[in-house]
Amino acid sequence: MTSRPALQVTVPFDTRRAESLRAGDAVLLSGTIYTARDAAHERLAGLITRRLPLPVDLRDQVVYYCGPTPPRPGRPIGSAGPTTASRMDAYTPLILDATGLRAMIGKGKRSAEVRAAMMRQRAVYFGAVEGTAALLGACVRDAAVVAFPDLGPEAIHRLVVERFPVVVVNDVHGGDVYEEGRARYRRAPA
Amino acid sequence: MTIRTIAAGDITAAVRDLCITVNHRMGDDMLAALRRARATEESETGRHVLERLLENAEVARSQWYPICQDTGQAVVFLDLGQDLHVAGGDLEAAIQEGVRQGYREGYLRPSVVEQPLRRINTGDNTPAIVYTRVVPGDRVALGFLAKGAGCDNMSRLAMLTPSDGREGAVRFVVQAVSDAGPNPSPPLIVGVGMGGTFEQAALLSKRALLRAVGTPSADPELAALERELLDKINALGIGPAGFGGRVTALAVHVESRATHIASLPVAVNLDCHSHRAGSVVL
Numbered sequence: 001m002t003s004r005p006a007l008q009v010t011v012p013f014d015t016r017r018a019e020s021l022r023a024g025d026a027v028l029l030s031g032t033i034y035t036a037r038d039a040a041h042e043r044l045a046g047l048i049t050r051r052l053p054l055p056v057d058l059r060d061q062v063v064y065y066c067g068p069t070p071p072r073p074g075r076p077i078g079s080a081g082p083t084t085a086s087r088m089d090a091y092t093p094l095i096l097d098a099t100g101l102r103a104m105i106g107k108g109k110r111s112a113e114v115r116a117a118m119m120r121q122r123a124v125y126f127g128a129v130e131g132t133a134a135l136l137g138a139c140v141r142d143a144a145v146v147a148f149p150d151l152g153p154e155a156i157h158r159l160v161v162e163r164f165p166v167v168v169v170n171d172v173h174g175g176d177v178y179e180e181g182r183a184r185y186r187r188a189p190a
Numbered sequence: 191m192t193i194r195t196i197a198a199g200d201i202t203a204a205v206r207d208l209c210i211t212v213n214h215r216m217g218d219d220m221l222a223a224l225r226r227a228r229a230t231e232e233s234e235t236g237r238h239v240l241e242r243l244l245e246n247a248e249v250a251r252s253q254w255y256p257i258c259q260d261t262g263q264a265v266v267f268l269d270l271g272q273d274l275h276v277a278g279g280d281l282e283a284a285i286q287e288g289v290r291q292g293y294r295e296g297y298l299r300p301s302v303v304e305q306p307l308r309r310i311n312t313g314d315n316t317p318a319i320v321y322t323r324v325v326p327g328d329r330v331a332l333g334f335l336a337k338g339a340g341c342d343n344m345s346r347l348a349m350l351t352p353s354d355g356r357e358g359a360v361r362f363v364v365q366a367v368s369d370a371g372p373n374p375s376p377p378l379i380v381g382v383g384m385g386g387t388f389e390q391a392a393l394l395s396k397r398a399l400l401r402a403v404g405t406p407s408a409d410p411e412l413a414a415l416e417r418e419l420l421d422k423i424n425a426l427g428i429g430p431a432g433f434g435g436r437v438t439a440l441a442v443h444v445e446s447r448a449t450h451i452a453s454l455p456v457a458v459n460l461d462c463h464s465h466r467a468g469s470v471v472l
Binding site for chain 1: 233235239243245249250253254255256258261299301309311313425427432435436462463
């Protein structure tokens with residue numbers, strides 16, 4: 001996936017763009033994305049369940065599972081790597097079905113239910129590398145809290161990113177880079 | 191014999207500095223381990239991830255970005271010399287104040303909620319978790335882990351029994367890493383605590399993470415066990431960031447203690463590729 005040059009993708013993007021991405025593709029995202037992690041997901045799911053309006057229209061948007069560090073003076077944000085996506089799995093099918101969310105960025109495996117919902121709703125899951133949080137923070141040009149400010153680092157932030165590096169982990173066709181990569185290098189059954 | 195006196199404020203300052211330093215400056219042991227991994231990794235993607243981790247460490251150090259946005263729950267290992275008197279304040283409060291100052295002044299993320307069900311962020315990353323031992327001498331030794339939760343969440347403990355033996359212990363540790371897959375952000379430091387009771391095994395597995403990365407156990411039998419575990423973990427294929435590769439763990443550190451005739455507790459505490467540990471002696 002690094003032997004090919006990275007694809008440049010502008011965010012948000014539509015279904016057709018989502019369908020063009022394949023597990024293993026290295027992608028540089030530029031545009032606007034939204035952070036949301038555990039506490040924000042609980043609130044979004046609660047609003048959807050009670051049929052109340054969401055603070056952000058997520059149609060075709062990208063949600064980033066991230067709670068950034070506070071910015072030093074003069075910077076939009078501090079370090080901003082991904083958190084473990086599986087903690088959001090309980091809420092994700094509901095959010096995908098209700099909002100038309102197009103992509104998520106996180107790290108780690110997704111549940112079978114989430115992968116099925118992604119194929120159904122034509123959504124993509126990108127992996128970022130948590131240990132590159134400083135480099136990822138430096139890709140953020142602007143940041144603003146747009147919902148749930150009382151959650152502190154767990155508030156929903158709108159981020160303007162430039163050439164933000166991710167890898168397609170789960171595509172809309174059922175591809176999974178974790179499974180494929182691991183199978184290639186496994187030496188013993190486990 | 192004289193009793194040495196140390197000001198509580200000196201302990202606060204030392205903890206504050208540890209919080210800021212370990213979150214911005216990756217240890218030389220960890221940098222060396224990542225460079226060794228970059229040299230041996232067969233996967234091109236894996237090498238690329240390792241290269242980016244090293245680049246990240248450099249940007250964190252030179253431009254004052256935290257190494258990771260999860261700046262961790264502060265875990266303090268306090269070894270207090272028995273010939274020492276702490277003056278001018280409460281020792282526990284001095285440590286908590288150091289964490290409060292370190293996380294605020296270092297622009298580190300407050301990542302602690304005051305109660306696991308109510309979940310209200312305390313705003314300053316306190317309370318830190320403090321493990322205290324009273325030891326000979328008149329020094330204070332502070333060990334510090336900025337412990338990320340993504341990897342801590344994938345940790346495991348099993349109350350194995352004597353017939354499980356070495357083979358059972360190895361199988362359990364390797365299975366824990368296999369099941370964790372990409373989630374704990376490999377390549378990992380794997381802390382293993384073996385023996386004692388339920389809670390001592392868990393604490394040993396955490397304390398094992400304080401050892402300089404890749405330093406073998408002083409016990410030759412445990413050192414051989416560490417090598418075997420590392421080989422088996424690195425045969426899993428998980429690789430850097432879980433994208434597939436040969437280097438799933440950088441090191442396995444096993445700590446062991448006496449245990450009951452009926453017990454073989456084994457705890458596995460994982461630390462991610464942003465392993466942040468430090469220590470200071472006052």
